[in-house]
Amino acid sequence: MENGTRLGPYEIQEPLGAGGMGEVYLAQDTRLGRQVALKVLLPGLAEDEQKVLRFEQEARVVAGLNHPNIVTLHSIEHEDDSHFLTMEVVQGRTLDRCIPAGGMPLDQVFELGIAMAEAVAAAHAAAITHRDLKPTNIMVTDSGRLKVLDFGLAKLREVDADSSEMLTLLDSGAGKLVGTVAYMSPEQAEGAPADARSDVFALGVILYEMLQGYRPFTGSSPASIMSAILRDMPKPVCHVRRDTPRQLDRILSACLAKDPARRYQSALDLRNALESLRNELQERRHRPAGRSGGVSWQVPAMTLVAGLVIGAGMAYYSGIGTVTAVPDAAAVSLTPVSRDGNLSDYPTWSPDGQWLLYASDRGGNMDLWRMESAGGEPQALTNTGFDEVSPAWSPSGNQIAYVASPDGVPTIYLLADDGRGTPVPLWGRRPTPPGLLTDAASHSTGAERCT
Numbered sequence: 001m002e003n004g005t006r007l008g009p010y011e012i013q014e015p016l017g018a019g020g021m022g023e024v025y026l027a028q029d030t031r032l033g034r035q036v037a038l039k040v041l042l043p044g045l046a047e048d049e050q051k052v053l054r055f056e057q058e059a060r061v062v063a064g065l066n067h068p069n070i071v072t073l074h075s076i077e078h079e080d081d082s083h084f085l086t087m088e089v090v091q092g093r094t095l096d097r098c099i100p101a102g103g104m105p106l107d108q109v110f111e112l113g114i115a116m117a118e119a120v121a122a123a124h125a126a127a128i129t130h131r132d133l134k135p136t137n138i139m140v141t142d143s144g145r146l147k148v149l150d151f152g153l154a155k156l157r158e159v160d161a162d163s164s165e166m167l168t169l170l171d172s173g174a175g176k177l178v179g180t181v182a183y184m185s186p187e188q189a190e191g192a193p194a195d196a197r198s199d200v201f202a203l204g205v206i207l208y209e210m211l212q213g214y215r216p217f218t219g220s221s222p223a224s225i226m227s228a229i230l231r232d233m234p235k236p237v238c239h240v241r242r243d244t245p246r247q248l249d250r251i252l253s254a255c256l257a258k259d260p261a262r263r264y265q266s267a268l269d270l271r272n273a274l275e276s277l278r279n280e281l282q283e284r285r286h287r288p289a290g291r292s293g294g295v296s297w298q299v300p301a302m303t304l305v306a307g308l309v310i311g312a313g314m315a316y317y318s319g320i321g322t323v324t325a326v327p328d329a330a331a332v333s334l335t336p337v338s339r340d341g342n343l344s345d346y347p348t349w350s351p352d353g354q355w356l357l358y359a360s361d362r363g364g365n366m367d368l369w370r371m372e373s374a375g376g377e378p379q380a381l382t383n384t385g386f387d388e389v390s391p392a393w394s395p396s397g398n399q400i401a402y403v404a405s406p407d408g409v410p411t412i413y414l415l416a417d418d419g420r421g422t423p424v425p426l427w428g429r430r431p432t433p434p435g436l437l438t439d440a441a442s443h444s445t446g447a448e449r450c451t
Helices: 051-064 104-125 152-158 164-169 196-212 223-232 246-255 267-286 298-317 440-449
Strands: 010-018 024-030 032-041 073-079 082-087 091-095 140-142 147-148 344-349 354-358 369-373 389-394 399-404 412-414 424-426
Touching: 024 082, 032 196, 051 073, 051 267, 051 298, 104 196, 104 267, 196 267, 246 267, 344 389, 354 389, 369 389
Parallel strands: none
Antiparallel strands: 010 024, 024 032, 032 082, 073 082, 091 140, 140 147, 344 354, 354 369, 389 399, 399 412, 412 424
8 A cells, every 4th residue: 555545544654564464554543643553454364254253353352462562452443345453553673683693692582582471371361372473473672672463363364174275374486484384383284273382382483593593493395394393303402502501492392392282381381481490590690609509619629639638548558558649639630521511421431441421411401422532523322302321331342321210210221332223221110111112122132131
């Protein structure tokens, strides 16, 4: 529409944007003398009377939402053949334009992520599911406040039982995303109805993008993206961003679970988890030096010196030998071997001294990593989603034993030294955890080795 065009009492001033639902204009409400954002629905959506009626009913509910992080919907109106919404004007940028290539600072992710989850939680409390959450539907105002747009609008483009209709959300000519495919939950990708947990999945995708600067599920075509959503788990953020706590990766995993029953069951649960982690990190940051809540680095050093002294004394009095001096702690030279930037623990050398095996949480959980003693990049031996600790080499050096507790019961597992093959439980639990042993033959092998 050209500037100056009238839709009832609203005078178009300038276009603000366009999307799959329609076009948005800045307009002047000549009755109240205020500016509004006016969204004109596409003719194809407005021609279906049943859809328009259903949309009007839901719009009345959305208009009743009163939350500082949700754009206020003033009214839904029609003039001649045009159906349009009037909303508050938000001065700012859409979230996708605020995310830098390397991701947002962690503090900003928490600030905007909590506000985003609070907005969606308020809608869920009113029995409203967004169904179309994505960065282009979220505004960040010039003052830094977050505003979620288009609650209720996705009802018009809700996919029916026929999953082939999902392709209407795509530009099939170039494979360009014009809808919600990259932010769909697995159940939406399969054509099933969306609920609050579908919004939680979309929130997880957005949070991941805010942290990394790119989406967790990618592909060369819309079909391959949907396949990734249904099949793949994204790489943990802390593999790329060393400032990311592994607890945040666990929050993302709880959002992006394929099974809705295994996700956070509401946006409020997600909001609480984010806020709790943010507060914990802030507390650590402002905790006085030397009071980290755990044992400081000086304690192991003092223990080492004390151990040398005690050991020397025991050796002297037992007649094993004569100790003439104890090394000065200040003269001990420490050479860093692991450079993960995260927690590294349980180091052990292979019998031939060529490999160092240790556990690290660089992947979100305590996984086993192996690196050459001469240096080089470490390689992950395990990635099961739960902690593996206390590794030990076999005398021959071709096998590794370690401890894990997938269901809370400590269990010893046996693994090839290069990480290949399936870990075999040797002792500690019944039955075998799902996914660790894939067939009866593997189980029998484990039993023979245990014997």
